[in-house]
Amino acid sequence: MIQSFTIIEAKQKIAAGEITSKALTEACLERIKKQNGALNAFIQISETALKEAESIDVKRAAGGQELGVLAGIPIAVKANMLAKGLKATAGSRILENYVAPYDATVVERLRAAGAIILGVTNMDEFAMGSSTETSHFGQTHNPWNQTKVPGGSSGGSAAAVAADFVPGAFGSDTGGSIRQPASLCGVVGLKPTYGRVSRYGLMAMASSLDQIGPFARTVEDAALLLQVVEGDDPKDATTVAGGDTTVAELISEDVAGLRIGLPKEYFLEGMDERIRTSVFQAVEVLQQGGADVHEISLPHAEYALAAYYIIMPCESSSNLGRFDGMRYGYAASSGRTLMETYERSRGEGFGSEVKRRIMLGSYALSKGYYDAYYKKALQVRMLIRRDFDEVFKHVDAILTPTSPSVAWNIGEKFDDPLTMYLSDIYTISANLAAIPAMSLPCGFVDGLPVGLQLMGRPFGEETLFRLGKHYQTKTDWHTKRPEKNV
Amino acid sequence: MVHGKQIMSLTIEEVHHIARLARLQITEEEAERYRVQIGSILEYVAKLQSLDTEGVPELAHGSGLSNVWRTDEVTSSDKINRASFLEAFPHREGDLLQVQAVFEERTE
Numbered sequence: 001m002i003q004s005f006t007i008i009e010a011k012q013k014i015a016a017g018e019i020t021s022k023a024l025t026e027a028c029l030e031r032i033k034k035q036n037g038a039l040n041a042f043i044q045i046s047e048t049a050l051k052e053a054e055s056i057d058v059k060r061a062a063g064g065q066e067l068g069v070l071a072g073i074p075i076a077v078k079a080n081m082l083a084k085g086l087k088a089t090a091g092s093r094i095l096e097n098y099v100a101p102y103d104a105t106v107v108e109r110l111r112a113a114g115a116i117i118l119g120v121t122n123m124d125e126f127a128m129g130s131s132t133e134t135s136h137f138g139q140t141h142n143p144w145n146q147t148k149v150p151g152g153s154s155g156g157s158a159a160a161v162a163a164d165f166v167p168g169a170f171g172s173d174t175g176g177s178i179r180q181p182a183s184l185c186g187v188v189g190l191k192p193t194y195g196r197v198s199r200y201g202l203m204a205m206a207s208s209l210d211q212i213g214p215f216a217r218t219v220e221d222a223a224l225l226l227q228v229v230e231g232d233d234p235k236d237a238t239t240v241a242g243g244d245t246t247v248a249e250l251i252s253e254d255v256a257g258l259r260i261g262l263p264k265e266y267f268l269e270g271m272d273e274r275i276r277t278s279v280f281q282a283v284e285v286l287q288q289g290g291a292d293v294h295e296i297s298l299p300h301a302e303y304a305l306a307a308y309y310i311i312m313p314c315e316s317s318s319n320l321g322r323f324d325g326m327r328y329g330y331a332a333s334s335g336r337t338l339m340e341t342y343e344r345s346r347g348e349g350f351g352s353e354v355k356r357r358i359m360l361g362s363y364a365l366s367k368g369y370y371d372a373y374y375k376k377a378l379q380v381r382m383l384i385r386r387d388f389d390e391v392f393k394h395v396d397a398i399l400t401p402t403s404p405s406v407a408w409n410i411g412e413k414f415d416d417p418l419t420m421y422l423s424d425i426y427t428i429s430a431n432l433a434a435i436p437a438m439s440l441p442c443g444f445v446d447g448l449p450v451g452l453q454l455m456g457r458p459f460g461e462e463t464l465f466r467l468g469k470h471y472q473t474k475t476d477w478h479t480k481r482p483e484k485n486v
Numbered sequence: 487m488v489h490g491k492q493i494m495s496l497t498i499e500e501v502h503h504i505a506r507l508a509r510l511q512i513t514e515e516e517a518e519r520y521r522v523q524i525g526s527i528l529e530y531v532a533k534l535q536s537l538d539t540e541g542v543p544e545l546a547h548g549s550g551l552s553n554v555w556r557t558d559e560v561t562s563s564d565k566i567n568r569a570s571f572l573e574a575f576p577h578r579e580g581d582l583l584q585v586q587a588v589f590e591e592r593t594e
């Protein structure tokens with residue numbers, strides 16, 4: 001089926017004249033029309049997508065013009081990225097009617113490469129959540145089992161790729177928001193090195209942790225999407241110039257001699273044995289390919305979640321200060337004083353998880369608590385980074401599960417924030433340390449996908465792609481599709 | 487030095503104080519819920535206090551960059567962009583952003 005093609009397959013078929021971009025886009029739209037009501041992965045569909053696809057087909061037929069590497073390929077973006085003319089709600093009531101006035105750098109680069117921005121995907125409000133349940137626009141359902149969450153916060157993008165709505169999508173990852181839903185939905189998700197992809201036009205949650213990255217069905221597709229959007233950008237001063245450029249086609253699948261570390265702190269007693277088994281089967285596949293596997297230690301791993309739940313809310317409470325109901329977004333009816341109006345607009349515009357984190361951050365940054373919380377957390381962050389620096393002297397990549405569990409029931413953890421936060425325990429360290437990490441499907445438990453996480457050195461995405469590509473040539477987990485939807 | 491026990495439980499007054507600092511209107515029912523939930527998160531993050539971080543520098547971000555300069559050039563916005571920014575104003579008078587008076591209390 002046409003909408004099930006990987007991006008690279010679709011590119012080849014379009015180039016060979018077997019299918020058109022219009023036909024591919026139509027197939028995606030048709031599928032969305034039939035299934036999105038049940039999944040709620042997309043919250044807006046572009047009305048110009050089909051026209052854009054047609055115009056690419058016309059250009060291609062006319063010949064003579066250079067077409068971009070994603071010419072005519074539909075791509076979805078998460079609702080916290082600006083795509084001019086489409087709504088950018090961040091899943092929040094406070095931005096319910098906000099239309100993006102310009103393109104995020106990522107979107108600009110996708111369009112320049114010829115991609116069709118198919119629509120906007122659902123997410124936890126302001127990317128705060130691990131289940132896509134906090135969206136003002138309703139829950140997204142897991143395509144493998146609609147009573148389960150898709151993970152989050154980029155649950156809409158993950159579900160859309162898993163359900164064959166679109167061959168590729170973008171999300172943002174602050175503590176696992178790309179990798180964890182990729183794991184729970186059975187697709188590939190990459191959080192690049194901090195600074196590799198511009199954050200311009202991404203709504204800031206925690207600026208020192210946020211990074212945009214791709215969802216795809218294969219590692220090669222993810223590499224291709226990274227190749228299109230990566231690179232320094234004068235509009236984001238934290239982007240790094242001069243890093244190696246990814247060339248998806250040139251990624252080797254040779255893993256002989258690569259050293260893989262298994263951190264003992266990630267494989268503790270009490271972990272789900274079935275997940276451990278899936279992950280160790282993947283380790284064997286890579287060993288058979290010639291990779292050397294070592295046990296390693298990240299001694300401060302157990303403090304990562306605690307440091308994160310100080311740093312992230314502190315940065316978020318500051319970043320979300322801009323939503324004042326004055327220049328854009330939801331405005332409550334005027335109060336007696338200006339202060340009261342601010343409090344009303346924000347109190348009514350933000351949902352409860354967002355308010356909880358803003359308050360947590362405001363508390364930790366308030367007078368008398370700054371040193372005990374924020375400063376302490378930044379010091380612990382340094383210890384975590386040093387653990388990785390030390391380990392990467394001896395290994396080329398670190399392999400762990402992506403999530404401690406497979407997808408859980410909708411509603412199960414909703415009223416218990418701390419339990420919800422614990423679902424990100426394996427992913428958060430990579431954000432704190434600013435290193436790249438990728439999740440890819442490695443099996444099933446109770447009919448639900450299990451994800452494998454690979455972490456690498458700063459700007460070491462290439463190594464992750466090699467390992468991932470090798471794994472996907474030897475296994476077929478990534479080709480499985482939710483049966484109900486096929 | 488702030489110890490775990492002292493910083494982990496919040497009073498309802500503290501919750502209201504934080505909400506004011508954060509410019510958030512919350513109901514009594516929300517305040518009580520946040521008191522319990524934020525309290526349990528603070529209890530969890532208190533585990534950091536057990537780590538000795540004496541002399542460890544802070545890591546504010548991981549990119550290793552500092553002082554990335556650019557020239558401060560004014561660039562103009564095109565008409566369509568300008569219109570879409572104006573469009574986003576919740577309240578406007580013509581092309582002007584309308585906001586509530588800062589130093590006055592509404593009497594009506």
